Amino acid sequence: MKACGLVVEYNPFHHGHQYHVDKARQESNADVIVAVMSGNFLQRGEPAIIDKWQRAQAALQNGVDLVVELPSAWAVQSADFFAAGAIRILQNLQCDSLCFGTDAKQPFDYAKFAQFEKENQRMIDDAFQRIARQNATYSQKMSMVLSELYPEYHAEKDQPNHLLGMGYAREVLCYEKPMRLVPIQRIAASYHSEQFEHPTIASATAIRQGLKQGEAVVDFVPEATQKFLSQTTVDWETFWPYLQYQIISAPLEKLAAIYQMEEGLEYRLKQYVTAADSFADFIKLLKTKRYTQTRLQRLACYVLFQVTKVEMKEAQAHPFIRVLGYRKQGQHYLKEVKKELTLPLIAKFGKKEAQRYGLSLRIDQIYQQGNPQITEQNFRRIPLFIDK
Amino acid sequence: MKACGLVVEYNPFHHGHQYHVDKARQESNADVIVAVMSGNFLQRGEPAIIDKWQRAQAALQNGVDLVVELPSAWAVQSADFFAAGAIRILQNLQCDSLCFGTDAKQPFDYAKFAQFEKENQRMIDDAFQRIARQNATYSQKMSMVLSELYPEYHAEKDQPNHLLGMGYAREVLCYEKPMRLVPIQRIAASYHSEQFEHPTIASATAIRQGLKQGEAVVDFVPEATQKFLSQTTVDWETFWPYLQYQIISAPLEKLAAIYQMEEGLEYRLKQYVTAADSFADFIKLLKTKRYTQTRLQRLACYVLFQVTKVEMKEAQAHPFIRVLGYRKQGQHYLKEVKKELTLPLIAKFGKKEAQRYGLSLRIDQIYQQGNPQITEQNFRRIPLFIDK
Incomplete structure (x- = not known):
């Protein structure tokens, strides 16, 4: 069987993602679609609106054959680390092609x-x-x-997908059998768009924004996503009291040891933490030309996780493939490639995994702490199976 | 002027405390009553029901002339450390006598x-x-x-005041001019009593318990206390989500470095933290013959404060006298003894103090984090003045 890999966040899974999955199947000519998806915290340094199992389920019900998790040590990172972690997992899973959305202004040969x-x-x-x-x-x-x-090179700040695409292209070159690159032009909604411009397709950002303002988003998401969104959702404000408490209670030298804490940022955190009324307010106070909002949001995640430079390095030295769920074809494919995998494959998370992947476990437990309605994210969870 | 010292917690200040203050004035023949009071966290390892300024105010309105704070590095400690810290401050403040309640079964000569x-x-x-x-x-x-x-020695587990009295007696012997010891037999309510047996005097424990169950406690406390109790009150459950988050998010080796974390207790904390529904439940799960409830509660405080063994030692090397408030006589007395003080006297808490007494500041900020209605505990606070 031939597999096409996708690198996704699905925050939450919507009709645009569905279009992307269908298009990937067509253009790649693959038998299975494999998605590597960020866990409960995302690349831009924020918690996922609904948990990883819920997001995986919506994806499986709408065309993805296999969903595995991108561990937070790679997911909550700048584009290059994020790309490196995701590509490593898809290459390890023997994907033949990589399909990704692009917002490049004109056709671009990523491999070249x-x-x-x-x-x-x-x-x-x-x-x-x-x-x-x-x-x-x-x-x-x-x-x-x-x-x-490189005259064809055009990349602006508002083209995050184009930039990510270049990151993927760089990474696949590190492997003996690099995945074939299949860019797909994004339609209708740009990544950051907060507007509803298309009748059924809107960006995840617009959908989250809409939900916050009490708007109906039923037109833009499949049934499974709709169901989960009507239950518990979280955002940074959910974790703001904990972040605030952590910044207040951690001694300066402990804050200084946090991953990505540089140039005395710990003093700025301590300085503004009691003045801010909300997470949004806090980030506004912290922001300077030097630090982008996403850089600061990721730093806030690291503080919330209490992850030090040493511990992050240690976690990154031990990648793994966590299976979140599959459809029939995905399950067959996984059986087929299992023996070729060089990374540990985790279908059940037990005591051994808790010890070995302590940081991942902790991050999920912190996510659970945000709301008592969030169910257990690891122990006794088996991969989702969608009989399609 | 002659001063009589008291070691108090006033959690909250009630009629029994008022009786104790009046009795101290009579028996000691002093001109002023000086109380050294635990701050926002208490000896038995729990947050104060109302903040230190509110408790100080009730004390000043009901007979105490000067209230200074016992910093948390001594307040949240076993009886011997607690006594050592409190006596040091009262001796430094040139108190002539020390008056304390006792629950000894028969008259006992503490000095002897x-x-x-x-x-x-x-x-x-x-x-x-x-x-x-x-x-x-x-x-x-x-x-x-x-x-x-020592045949006259009788001390049982249910006589905490008698035990504390012996602790005070030991400590005063370390000074050149030891305070004269004036024990006062406690009346009506024993320390731990949870019953209302007397028409106007009840233990602080009974009052807190009563409040929790929605009972009126107006008969047992003066007006000032009553007023504050009708506003924001806190208990351990207020901080339980933060404690839980801290235990979840701290790596094992960070937990192991916490003050008083011994014999692998950090594993027990991690083990039970997700199973417990409340702080009370958590302590019940943790308890063994080896660890008393107060020992575990204090440990929970240290975790909440993120205070390490090293930092606690450092804080204990720098005692200070923080003035919370005075009446006219107390103010006069303070002026009189000011030049004799060897410990730093803090009436206003500014940037310098924030740096020097970082742990104390942090603990108060954590207390404030419990409820947004708790007012700023340090910066821009000047001593209370009651014109009596």
Whole structure:
């Protein structure tokens, strides 16, 4: 069987995702669609609106054959780490192709670009060094360099999917049998759009925003998602009291040891934590030109998780594949590739896994702490099975 | 002026405390009554029902002339540390006598007992060593030894005030001019009594219990206390979600570094934290013969405070006298003794104090986190002044 891999967050799963799954099946000509999905905390440094099992279930009911989890040590990270973790899992699962949405302004050959970058690393580094002193972030500078050296390169801040696509392209090159890249032009709603412009397709951001404002989102999501959204949903404000307590109660030197705590940011956290009325307010107070909102949100996650630099490194040294669920075809496929896997495959989370993957367990327990209605996320959970 | 010192918690201040203050004034023949009071967390390892300023105000309105705070590094401790911290402050404040309630079964000469103990330390140690292997706690063993060597000694588990009295007596002997000891027989309600037996006097425990069950406690407390009790009150359940989150999110080795975390207790905390529905339930699950409820409650405080062994030692190396409030006489007295003080006197808590007494600040901020109605406990607070 041939598999096509997707890198997803499904926060929550909506009609646009469904379109993407269908399109992936068509364009890749694969027998199964395998999605690697962020767990209960997401790339942009925020908790998922509904839990990973609920999001996986909606995906399985709407066309995905196999859903595995991207552990938080890779999921809650900048685009490059996120891409590296996700691609590693899909390559390990022997996917033949990788299908991803793109918001590139014109058709773009990702494989060719990555090849160019790989072959000209030295030249790129030199050009980067020359503008090192300009007052710009790393990614801004890299963007300047690449625009100059590679004329087709166009990447702006408002094209996160295009940037992620380039990240995937870089990563697949690290493997002996790189997945074939299948970009799909996104339709209707751009990633960040907060508007409802299309009758049935809206961005996940717009859907979450709409829910918060009490709007009906039934037109934009399949039944399974609708059902879960009508129950408990969470957002950063759910965890704000805990974050606030953590920043207040942790001694400065403990805060300083947190992953990604740099340049005395711990003082800023302590300084503003008692002044803020909400998480949104807190981030607004913290923000400077130097730190983007997502960078600060991820830092807030790390503080909430109490994860140190040492512990994050340790967790990243031990990747694993956690199966969240499958349809019949996905189950067959998993049986077929099982013996080829070099990463540990986890279908049941027991005592041994709790010890080995302590950080993942902790992060899920913290997620559960947000609301008593969130069910147990690990122990005694077996993969979902959708008989389709 | 002559001052009589009291060691108090006032959780909350009630008519029994008022009787104690009046009696102290009579028996000690002092001009001013000085109370050193636990801050927002108490000796038995629990948060105060109302904050330290509210408790101080009720005390000042009902006869106490000067209220200073016993910092949490001494307040939330076993009886011996608690006594050492409190006596140090009262001795430093040049108190002439120390008045304390006792639940001794018959009149007891505390000074004589402490003198005996001091002079016979060697003999006591030897006797203690001989029974070292019996299956009993330290205090049980010490009680056995002293009962044998000092016939008047009678101290049972249900006589915490008698035990504290002996602690005070031991401590005053460390000073050049030890305070004169003035024990007062407690009336009507024993410390732990949960019953209302007297028409106007009940134990603080009974009052808190009554409030929880929605009973009127107006007969047992002065007006000031009544007013505060009708507003925000807190108990351990207020902090239970934060404690639970802290135990879940802290890596094992961080929990192990917490003050008083011994013999692998961190594993027990992790084991039971997700099973418990409430703080009371959690303590019930944790309890063994080896660990008393108060020992576990104090440990829960240390976890909530994130205070390590190192940090507690550091805090205890820097005692200070924090003025919470005074009446006219108390203010005069403070002016009079100011130049004799060897401990830092803090009337206003600013940036410098925040740096120097970080642990105290943090503990108050955690207390504030329990309920948004709790007002700022340190910055911009000046001592209360009651014009009496």
